[in-house]
Amino acid sequence: MAAVAAPFGRDMEDCFARIADLTGRARADGVRVLALPEACLGGYLANLDGDAEGPPALAADGPEIRRLRSLAGDMIVCAGYCESEAGLRYNSVVCVTGDGVLGHHRKVHQPLSEDSSYAAGDGFAAFDTPVGRLGMLICYDKAFPESARALALDGAEIVVCVSAWPASRTNPAPDLADDRWTHRFDLFDQARALENQVVWLSANQSGTFGDLRFVGRAKIVGPGGEILAMTPVAGGMAVAELDVQAALAAARRSMGHLRDRRPETYAAAVGGF
Template sequence: MTVRTFAAAAAGFGRDLDEDFATIATLLGQARAAGADLLALPEAALGGYLSSLHDSGGRGEPVDVPPELEVDGPEVRRLIALAGDTVVTAGFCERGDEASGGRPYNSCVAVTGDGVLGHHRKVHQPLNENTSYAAGDRFAAFDTPIGRLGMMICYDKAFPEAARALAVDGARVVVCMSAWPAARTDPAPVLADDRWTRRFDLFDRARALENQIVWVSANQAGTFGDMRLVASAKIVDPGGEVLDTTGTEAGLAVASVDVDDAVDAARRFMGHLRDRRPRSYSRPSTPLVPARAG
């Protein structure tokens, strides 16, 4: 029996990296006090997210963009130094490369004090995010001190294929890091009643249940730019049950799970990965909708 304790953060992060690291240090201290083996921080925890998914300043270009960082740069090394024996996942704006034409990626890393364990670039881009970031092109699991792990960012979780690709690659725990806002049109007066809060929660539970994995969901909280973030960090078990959540407030969701026992028990009789019939899932000869450029 190997019980792992997971902590998922709902917190706000902005452009000031020193303030971001102060917040991370506080959350890491709280997670360690709770015995956490993994702390999941939100999308764009280093440098903040876009201040708007709609405003391009009338120039067709993004405004108020996050600082561009590098996977082997000083900011990630600072995160590594803080992590110690804890697995820490965090999102950031990654400097672009030749393949992206110089455009940055919306990325995340998993680290311990030993270095970078895994790296993911967000694949799916909502609204105008493609004017600010280049898209990633893959989902891959990787080994960590707490077992085989997968990562995704925000809108990635709206696509069942993303989580399924990680589960098929052996991930028994998936961390999803988000900067998920409430509805921009007709927002609910109470954040918990907002339709995009409900969708955020539904995606978390569905992805855990359909793949029979442990799901760790971190999200930004508070407000940033023109967005009101829904928080709602949580840990979900392989049956789709929420073990702990912050609700729509900032905080830390913490839960302990014997991952192998929980996953094996969930898959023993109704094994969703085992019972797939891939040859029956035919692909249409043409896309259902035109592919978006970028």
């Protein structure tokens, strides 16, 4: 499996050229599951203060998604885009193979002024794929433990979180690798994998777009919270090989975090998670 950190902008042909290169490289490495960043079809917002223009809005069954499917071929590919539906725009991620769409998620949690550009999604659901049951999140969703836990309780064995996670705007570090938002990005990835004992693929934008500087750092995290592969902040493709079922069984053999829950003791406000 592989997770990508790469820059994507408004030019759709440039986006597809980059995706074609990445899917080709992944296929050559024997990758079966490839996670591309949030908004890799048309770019993210230029700022988080209310980007009036925003990325191009695409139909969930439109030609761009069909083109993504053709590039995916026999791989499972997760990719973020701006979805148009019934006059609303959503920050969405789709999971495809050459045979069709396997799953879809609309971002639920919206930071700062993102809600002026997108409507919010309303739930989390896992779905079956040829490599196991998979769930998807987008960026800020992973800051909320309930998001990943909802997927784990729905049977997700692999969670793909696609992001356009930026560096700090108020106190940026001279070295992006030392930025406090880079640290948070890494910490959330490891914590969500460990607490739910799932395989975690984290893709992210890299480089800059508009006012934003993205932290890169795509990674694959095992169900024990260990980082199996990670890109630098500059970007790249993190690739790891593992037997998902064996990794989950080993992680859950003695300490089963889902098995050992006591939902009857938890506050009703957290919905029994």
